[in-house]
Amino acid sequence: xxxxxxxxxxxxxxxxxxxxxxxxxxxxxxxxxxxxxxxxxxxxxxxxxxxxxxxxxxxxxxxxxxxxxxxxxxxxxxxxxxxxxxxxxxxxxxxxxxxxxxxxxxxxxxxxxxxxxxxxxxxxxxxxxxxxxxxxxxxxxxxxxxxxxxxxxxxxxxxxxxxxxxxxxxxxxxxxxxxxxxxxxxxxxxxxxxxxxxxxxxxxxxxxxxxxxxxxxxxxxxxxxxxxxxxxxxxxxxxxxxxxxxxxxxxxxxxxxxxxxxxxxxxxxxxxxxxxxxxxxxxxxxxxxxxxxxxxxxxxxxxxxxxxxxxxxxxxxxxxxxxxxxxxxxxxxxxxxxxxxxxxxxxxxxxxxxxxxxxxxxxxxxxxxxxxxxxxxxxxxxxxxxxxxxxxxxxxxxxxxxxxxxxxxxxxxxxxxxxxxxxxxxxxxxxxxxxxxxxxxxxxxxxxxxxxxxxxxxxxxxxxxxxxxxxxxxxxxxxxxxxxxxxxxxxxxxxxxxxxxxxxxxxxxxxxxxxxxxxxxxxxxxxxxxxxxxxxxxxxxxxxxxxxxxxxxxxxxxxxxxxxxxxxxxxxxxxxxxxxxxxxxxxxxxxxxxxxxxxxxxxxxxxxxxxxxxxxxxxxxxxxxxxxxxxxxxxxxxxxxxxxxxxxxxxx
Amino acid sequence: xxxxxxxxxxxxxxxxxxxxxxxxxxxxxxxxxxxxxxxxxxxxxxxxxxxxxxxxxxxxxxxxxxxxxxxxxxxxxxxxxxxxxxxxxxxxxxxxxxxxxxxxxxxxxxxxxxxxxxxxxxxxxxxxxxxxxxxxxxxxxxxxxxxxxxxxxxxxxxxxxxxxxxxxxxxxxxxxxxxxxxxxxxxxxxxxxxxxxxxxxxxxxx
Numbered sequence: 001x002x003x004x005x006x007x008x009x010x011x012x013x014x015x016x017x018x019x020x021x022x023x024x025x026x027x028x029x030x031x032x033x034x035x036x037x038x039x040x041x042x043x044x045x046x047x048x049x050x051x052x053x054x055x056x057x058x059x060x061x062x063x064x065x066x067x068x069x070x071x072x073x074x075x076x077x078x079x080x081x082x083x084x085x086x087x088x089x090x091x092x093x094x095x096x097x098x099x100x101x102x103x104x105x106x107x108x109x110x111x112x113x114x115x116x117x118x119x120x121x122x123x124x125x126x127x128x129x130x131x132x133x134x135x136x137x138x139x140x141x142x143x144x145x146x147x148x149x150x151x152x153x154x155x156x157x158x159x160x161x162x163x164x165x166x167x168x169x170x171x172x173x174x175x176x177x178x179x180x181x182x183x184x185x186x187x188x189x190x191x192x193x194x195x196x197x198x199x200x201x202x203x204x205x206x207x208x209x210x211x212x213x214x215x216x217x218x219x220x221x222x223x224x225x226x227x228x229x230x231x232x233x234x235x236x237x238x239x240x241x242x243x244x245x246x247x248x249x250x251x252x253x254x255x256x257x258x259x260x261x262x263x264x265x266x267x268x269x270x271x272x273x274x275x276x277x278x279x280x281x282x283x284x285x286x287x288x289x290x291x292x293x294x295x296x297x298x299x300x301x302x303x304x305x306x307x308x309x310x311x312x313x314x315x316x317x318x319x320x321x322x323x324x325x326x327x328x329x330x331x332x333x334x335x336x337x338x339x340x341x342x343x344x345x346x347x348x349x350x351x352x353x354x355x356x357x358x359x360x361x362x363x364x365x366x367x368x369x370x371x372x373x374x375x376x377x378x379x380x381x382x383x384x385x386x387x388x389x390x391x392x393x394x395x396x397x398x399x400x401x402x403x404x405x406x407x408x409x410x411x412x413x414x415x416x417x418x419x420x421x422x423x424x425x426x427x428x429x430x431x432x433x434x435x436x437x438x439x440x441x442x443x444x445x446x447x448x449x450x451x452x453x454x455x456x457x458x459x460x461x462x463x464x465x466x467x468x469x470x471x472x473x474x475x476x477x478x479x480x481x482x483x484x485x486x487x488x489x490x491x492x493x494x495x496x497x498x499x500x501x502x503x504x505x506x507x508x509x510x511x512x513x514x515x516x517x518x519x520x521x522x523x524x525x526x527x528x529x530x531x532x533x534x535x536x537x538x539x540x541x542x543x544x545x546x547x548x549x550x551x552x553x554x555x556x557x558x559x560x561x562x563x564x565x566x567x568x569x570x571x572x573x574x575x576x577x578x579x580x581x582x583x584x585x586x587x588x589x590x591x592x593x594x595x596x597x598x599x600x601x602x603x604x605x606x607x608x609x610x611x612x613x614x615x616x617x618x619x620x621x622x623x624x625x626x627x628x629x630x631x632x633x634x635x636x637x638x639x640x641x642x643x644x645x646x647x648x649x650x651x652x
Numbered sequence: 653x654x655x656x657x658x659x660x661x662x663x664x665x666x667x668x669x670x671x672x673x674x675x676x677x678x679x680x681x682x683x684x685x686x687x688x689x690x691x692x693x694x695x696x697x698x699x700x701x702x703x704x705x706x707x708x709x710x711x712x713x714x715x716x717x718x719x720x721x722x723x724x725x726x727x728x729x730x731x732x733x734x735x736x737x738x739x740x741x742x743x744x745x746x747x748x749x750x751x752x753x754x755x756x757x758x759x760x761x762x763x764x765x766x767x768x769x770x771x772x773x774x775x776x777x778x779x780x781x782x783x784x785x786x787x788x789x790x791x792x793x794x795x796x797x798x799x800x801x802x803x804x805x806x807x808x809x810x811x812x813x814x815x816x817x818x819x820x821x822x823x824x825x826x827x828x829x830x831x832x833x834x835x836x837x838x839x840x841x842x843x844x845x846x847x848x849x850x851x852x853x854x855x856x857x858x
Contacts, residue, residue, distance in 0.1 A: 050731065051742065052726065052742065056754060085712075092704060099679060148828075150828035166850055463703070467679050470679040490825045493668075499711040501723055604828060607830055608844070610848035613851055
């Protein structure tokens with residue numbers, strides 16, 4: 001009986017739309033083409049709700065109405081039809097879609113998620129709600145790299161749900177963390193949703209990526225904060241891990257050295273290596289461990305030196321300009337006082353960043369510095385790891401350089417502190433966790449950050465970065481010995497199907513929106529909205545509410561390709577930045593994935609959870625996370641700089 | 653009849669899967685071009701056109717393949733609640749009302765469009781031009797395969813209306829294949845059953 005009720009509700013809803021459209025047609029004195037356009041819009045919503053493939057609904061309906069708009073001129077209609085198809089085929093924004101999708105499938109099949117989850121939850125064992133936090137972080141990273149909501153939620157349902165339930169977590173909290181985390185891939189770039197929005201709205205995908213990065217991160221951290229808060233307030237919902245769950249098994253060879261999990265790594269390894277007291281442990285094993293231990297320090301030293309060179313070296317030609325920018329940023333502007341280069345830079349403690357900045361010559365000082373001055377020799381990396389900041393400071397006095405900006409000092413002081421802490425607290429148990437992270441967390445982060453970084457910094461177009469990302473996914477799958485012909489075939493075929501799904505929708509919507517514009521529906525909508533005399537805030541709230549409601553019966557692809565062309569031209573009237581609007585829409589559509597009763601994520605999770613976990617429990621768990629999403633939208637609205645700061649900084 | 657329908661499915665799938673390898677070509681082509689441009693300092697003007705063509709071919713030819721696997725986006729808010737016979741009635745009506753006119757028009761217009769391009773041996777607007785007309789012939793090709801597949805789908809609708817159940821389709825790789833994912837992370841159904849006991853105990857304790 002319940003099913004019937006929902007059917008009646010849906011049919012009633014459709015009748016309401018059609019009735020409204022007919023009432024509108026009857027009420028106006030003269031039926032213009034614009035009214036036909038609105039009729040078309042209401043009919044298309046009805047047709048989509050009937051469940052026919054949306055791409056073909058749009059195509060067929062668009063064509064029929066175009067024919068009317070051209071006053072039954074078949075030739076023009078056919079021309080428009082083929083043009084709209086060709087426009088989609090040669091769209092240089094959408095070309096990134098198959099590539100990112102391909103990358104996602106390959107990364108998914110590299111099967112990193114198991115190690116990723118295990119290493120993260122061991123690494124975070126001390127946090128309250130450790131398992132749920134680890135789940136969220138795993139979901140965020142994995143969803144970002146793959147962008148496939150269903151697969152992420154299913155996999156986490158298989159891995160994290162049992163772990164959390166056995167540890168005594170409450171079912172709603174566990175389910176909420178999985179579903180909410182899995183949906184983040186929609187928002188955090190590189191995501192297909194932003195490409196599709198960019199292609200529809202004519203907003204640069206690069207700016208959208210730069211803009212969505214921090215809101216996505218903010219949403220993820222709000223989730224984590226919420227989970228920690230719940231674990232603090234209601235320990236019964238998220239009990240801390242038992243000691244047995246936190247034990248990290250040490251490899252046999254390491255155990256033979258007599259090390260326990262708490263032993264500090266560095267002295268022990270070196271002592272063992274030197275003394276040769278453990279003849280049954282091969283030196284190779286010890287050296288390998290030592291190499292892994294040294295990795296972060298070396299990496300830090302390398303990055304510090306290279307980036308220091310990059311920020312301080314000044315091209316002869318560009319010297320003047322760069323000087324000015326550097327000067328204004330570091331706020332070092334004490335005129336042209338040519339202070340002598342500080343030779344005691346090496347002795348400076350890291351805390352005296354400000355002092356270090358004053359000493360190197362500023363502005364004209366650097367220009368006037370004698371060209372023959374020899375740069376101080378870079379200290380060995382070992383010294384660099386323990387006292388990084390002053391070591392680099394020694395180079396600042398070289399000719400043709402300028403003082404490193406404050407942000408560089410801050411960043412590297414923080415990084416240096418992290419590396420130092422890492423070495424101070426490195427026990428053998430932590431070394432094992434670090435090795436697991438090295439095998440799962442860092443490759444994914446590297447892939448995501450290099451793809452994103454090259455796009456955002458303008459080194460590559462999104463298409464190029466996507467192709468390199470797909471190649472990276474290829475290599476990742478190969479490195480984990482998962483790349484077989486079967487896996488490749490599956491990924492390729494899935495890519496074809498998913499791209500066809502998205503891009504055929506564009507073919508359909510291209511002709512549909514052309515028909516809508518031809519009929520003058522757009523002008524009518526504009527007139528009507530402007531007639532309501534809305535303020536900017538009212539307009540934004542209204543549009544977001546409409547999009548939220550549409551998210552209930554429709555998928556995000558349909559909402560973007562059908563309704564964005566109607567909303568975007570209105571933005572100008574209210575002075576809303578299409579980029580900002582896109583970020584709001586992306587956050588908003590996230591919510592649609594979690595809103596009962598149509599939330600896909602819940603059904604994926606239900607499909608792999610034990611029979612006694614009910615759909616209602618899952619929905620209950622998703623509600624607080626939905627609340628957080630609404631909060632995130634409000635936060636982004638109040639402080640648009642969360643989203644707009646990065647694009648404005650980079651592309652002013 | 654069933655074997656005829658499956659034969660059409662296989663034809664569409666074959667076309668879609670063959671051109672699906674464009675995804676790999678596209679990845680390699682762009683990666684090579686990036687390497688060639690930044691490392692070897694020899695950019696190629698034709699690569700931009702070639703990548704557009706690969707992408708266009710990839711998704712256009714996959715249209716019928718996706719249709720044969722029922723993979724195009726549908727609004728299934730109500731559709732899922734319909735009985736199969738109701739679903740088939742609506743589908744049949746909309747195939748005839750929207751799908752056939754749209755795709756026939758696309759195929760026909762595409763054929764003329766590509767023919768005009770062939771007549772002037774159209775090339776891309778670039779320093780190293782590529783012939784453009786083969787790419788434009790992808791439109792009628794995609795249209796014809798979709799049309800054939802559409803006919804198969806219409807027959808399926810009629811069959812469903814007669815029998816009250818959808819005829820079966822051949823399996824294909826799925827985006828979320830639960831059995832495969834379980835195997836990937838080594839989870840057996842028995843584990844989930846064991847977990848169920850935990851859940852029941854927990855609920856009982858409340």
